[in-house]
Amino acid sequence: MTQEFQIFELGNFPLLSGEVLKDAKLAYQTYGTLSPARDNVIVLPTFYTGTNSRNEGFFGAGRAIDPARHFIVSPNLFGNGRSSSPSNSPAPQDGPHFPLVQMWDNITAQHRLIHDHLGIEKIALVAGWSMAGCQSYQWAAQYPDMVEAILPFCASAKTSPHNFVFLEGVKAALCADQNWNGGDYDSPPVAGLKAFGRVYAGWAFSQTFYREGLYKQLGFKTIEDLLVDWEVDHVEGWDANNLLAKLATWQAGDISAGPLYNGDFQAALGAIKARAILMACTQDLYFPPADNAIEAQYMPNADFRPYDSPWGHCAANPGNDPGFTAALDNNIRELLQG
Structure with missing residues (x-):
């Protein structure tokens, strides 16, 4: 049996x-x-609550990305429990003592894997959903001569102030648990993890999703059923410090951070040589299409293609919106055809 991941x-x-x-x-x-x-x-980098295993929903036989034709590399974000994370690092960098890892750091590590270890000089495409899409921008800005195309979907090149505030909200819900203890908890802060899941559910889908009762298509009879499912997912699936480590990476997201561009965001966007399709969901509540429209103005080879879906940010989750999946595959095929 093939192991789920390598180190x-x-x-x-x-x-x-x-x-x-x-x-x-x-x-x-x-x-x-x-x-x-x-x-x-x-x-294919990983998204916020994703792993390389979750990324397997974005490719397959007959898809735009197909292992029969492509060599797919899926590196895991620092903090996701597979790569170095608060939950698996020894003291003194365990738990709340885990250092801030930025997008720059993630892509530097991925470059060492792909270029130095695997001996790859050119990448045909970097693509991904949410934080994975943020990494695709970072790849293209940090190594512009190596990346030929990018397709970030439901993502941005820089975390917006409103996105930052949304993340402060879910973080505050988690840390309000009396068992949180600054991250030095003796047992998981279950109440905080449940609160985190409930708050997040309000942002992950759109107002239209709830108004039209689309949660029933996911097998939930009521909104409460969906919220309880999100509680369980965060309690059973995630370490609290891991969630906050990745959240810190997300909040610090900015392709111009680092010695190449020294905070000049427009210069960083302008340095991207890769052909790009920026695929936003018009009803995404924290990666709104307006951010991508601004980015496209400064990117030499970018095409801005918003897609309207009541599924909001979760339109990209495999299986939710077949129309989004079809549009995503078409855009990928176009980029790979050059």
């Missing part, structure tokens, strides 16, 4: 903040076969 040892890994992530580990998985010309590489 690339990074050693003591310097971070953009100046700290060092000790004995860092990057979890990843590959699918398909690298072509003799090494020109069929697709990178």
Whole structure:
């Protein structure tokens, strides 16, 4: 049986903040076969509550991304429980003591895996949903000569102030648990994790989704049933410190952070050479299409393509909106055809 993921040892890994992530580990998985010309590489980073296993819903036989034709590399975000995270790091970087890992750091580590370890010089496409899409922008800005195309969907090149505030809300709900104890909890802060899930559910879907009762298509009879499911998912599926470590990465998201662009966001966007399709959902509550429209103005080869879906941010979740999936595959095919 094939293992779910592999580990690339990074050693003591310097971070953009100046700290060092000790004995860092990057979890990843590959699918398909690298072509003799090494020109069929697709990178699919992971999203906020995702792993490389969850990314398997974005490709398959007959899909735009197909392991029969492509060599797919799916690296896991630091903090997601597979790569180095608060939950699996030894003291003194365990739990709430885990350092801030930024998008720059994630992509630096992924570059070491893909370029140095796997010996790949060119990436045909970097694509992804949500925080994975944010990483696709980062890849194209940080290594502009290596990335030929990107397709971020329901994502942005820089975390907006409103997005930052939304994340402060879910974070506050989690940390209000009396068992939180600054992250040094003896047992999981279950009430906080449940609150986190409930608040998040209000943002993940659109107002239209709830008004039209689309939650019934997911098998829930009532809104309360959906909310309880989101509670259970966060309690059973996630370590609280891991959630907050990735949340900090998300809040700090900015492709211009670091020594290449020194905070000049327009310059960072302008340096992206990759062909790009920016695919927003018009009813996404925290990655609104207006952000992508602004980005496209400064990117030399970007096409802004909003898609209207009442599923909001979760339009991209495999299986939710067949129309979104079809449009995504069509856009991917176009980019891969050049």
